[in-house]
Structure formats: C-alpha cells, structure tokens
Amino acid sequence: MSQALKDKIIQSLIDQKEIFGDDLFEESILNSRRTEIIAAPADEDSLFKENWELAENLGDLNKLICECQKCALGETRNKFVFGSGNPEADVMCIGEGPGADEDAQGLPFVGRAGKLLTDILKAINFSREEVYIANVIKCRPPGNRTPLPSEMETCMPYLKKQIELIKPKAILCLGLTAAQGLLKRKDSLTNMRGKIFDFGDVKVMVTYHPAALLRNPNWKRGCWEDVQKFRKLYDELRNK
Numbered sequence: 004m005s006q007a008l009k010d011k012i013i014q015s016l017i018d019q020k021e022i023f024g025d026d027l028f029e030e031s032i033l034n035s036r037r038t039e040i041i042a043a044p045a046d047e048d049s050l051f052k053e054n055w056e057l058a059e060n061l062g063d064l065n066k067l068i069c070e071c072q073k074c075a076l077g078e079t080r081n082k083f084v085f086g087s088g089n090p091e092a093d094v095m096c097i098g099e100g101p102g103a104d105e106d107a108q109g110l111p112f113v114g115r116a117g118k119l120l121t122d123i124l125k126a127i128n129f130s131r132e133e134v135y136i137a138n139v140i141k142c143r144p145p146g147n148r149t150p151l152p153s154e155m156e157t158c159m160p161y162l163k164k165q166i167e168l169i170k171p172k173a174i175l176c177l178g179l180t181a182a183q184g185l186l187k188r189k190d191s192l193t194n195m196r197g198k199i200f201d202f203g204d205v206k207v208m209v210t211y212h213p214a215a216l217l218r219n220p221n222w223k224r225g226c227w228e229d230v231q232k233f234r235k236l237y238d239e240l241r242n243k
C-alpha cells in the first residue's frame with residue numbers, strides 16, 4: 004500500500020473523529036485501526052472487498068452469504084443451498100442449482116438425482132463424504148427453470164470462493180448449465196464431454212446432470228465413460 008493512501012485513510016479517520024466525537028471513534032479503536040492500516044499488506048484491493056470475500060473457511064463463508072438477496076432468486080427460495088461434503092476434498096462435483104428437494108432441505112443433490120449421483124461416485128470409488136458438492140447458483144429458480152445468465156453471473160463469485168477455499172485437484176461438472184457457467188463457454192455438452200479444461204489450477208471434466216440421466220436412461224452409458232475418464236484423471240493428478 005502506498006504511503007499516500009495510508010496517510011489519506013488515517014486523515015479521513017481523524018477527520019471523522021473530529022466530526023462525530025468519541026461516540027463513533029474511541030481513541031483506542033482509532034489507534035488500533037491506524038496500526039492495522041500501517042501494517043496492512045500491499046494489497047489495496049482488500050480494503051474494498053466485501054466481508055465474505057475475506058472468509059477463511061467454508062463455515063464463515065456460509066454465514067456471511069446465507070441471507071444473500073443479490074438476485075431475485077433470494078426472494079423466492081425457501082432455503083439457501085450452500086453445498087456439502089468434505090471441506091478439504093480433492094474432488095468437487097458442481098451442478099446447476101437447487102431443485103425442489105434441495106430447496107426444502109437446504110442441501111445439494113438430495114432426492115432421486117442425489118441418490119443417482121451417490122451411485123455414480125460409488126461406481127468410480129468415491130464416497131459422497133469424501134467429495135464436496137455444490138451448485139453454480141445457491142437458490143432455486145422458480146419452477147426449476149434454467150438460471151438466467153445474470154443470476155449465474157451474480158452468484159458465481161460465491162462458487163469461486165468455495166473452490167479457492169477447498170482447493171480441489173479436479174472438478175466434475177454436472178450438466179450443460181454448470182459447465183457453461185463455470186467454464187464460461189458456449190459449447191454444447193457433446194463438445195465438452197471427454198475433454199479436460201482448466202479452471203485456474205484445477206482440472207475440470209464435464210458429464211450429464213443426474214436429473215437428465217433419470218429422464219434419459221440411455222445416456223447412462225456415456226456418463227459411465229465420462230466418469231471413468233474423470234477417475235483416471237484424478238488418479239494421475241494424485242500420483243503427480
């Protein structure tokens with residue numbers, strides 16, 4: 004942080020103290036803030052971040068964002084669906100958004116699609132408890148409609164923060180919406196399946212959403228092939 008910026012902030016605090024008196028700024032608070040500012044890392048951005056952006060663990064992040072009303076879905080949800088699983092997972096599964104069961108329980112991938120996801124994970128030797136499961140958006144769109152691009156854009160920073168805290172080795176994206184949202188691609192699911200993408204340092208693969216598999220059981224073979232490749236990728240990453 005530049006000295007000029009530090010001086011400006013300190014002067015602003017002193018000016019406010021003069022205006023508002025000790026009710027607002029006791030000397031001890033001002034002194035500690037002054038020390039904090041002087042000792043602050045050279046990251047001027049952190050001064051302008053929202054509280055949740057500074058969360059150091061998933062529990063704190065959840066508490067800081069669970070009452071979010073940044074998009075219209077906040078008004079219609081029953082429960083905010085943060086995510087669940089191992090906070091130190093090597094593997095994350097990312098879906099589109101909560102459905103009716105998830106909205107009622109406040110947990111991701113419950114109900115029939117959730118059971119199928121558990122079975123898919125089991126088939127490639129992952130237990131549900133060892134992975135972390137989350138969605139691109141945290142609140143249910145009414146009638147299970149596809150989230151709007153603006154809703155995904157607004158909610159995506161929360162998912163990015165979850166990924167930053169969990170630091171998985173690999174992500175399995177479930178369905179077109181999740182894949183397009185996370186990877187910022189306009190590709191079809193067919194084009195994205197079987198390929199390996201980068202999300203920062205994290206490798207990403209894409210397969211069908213379990214709810215789509217329930218509607219189209221003939222896609223299960225393709226999903227099986229995808230998750231075999233995902234397991235192989237994970238084993239390679241783990242053995243590096």
Ligand code: SF4
Nearest residue numbers: 071074077141142158
């Ligand atoms: S969907 Fe995301 S951005 Fe919209 S209200 Fe819910 S948590 Fe906030």
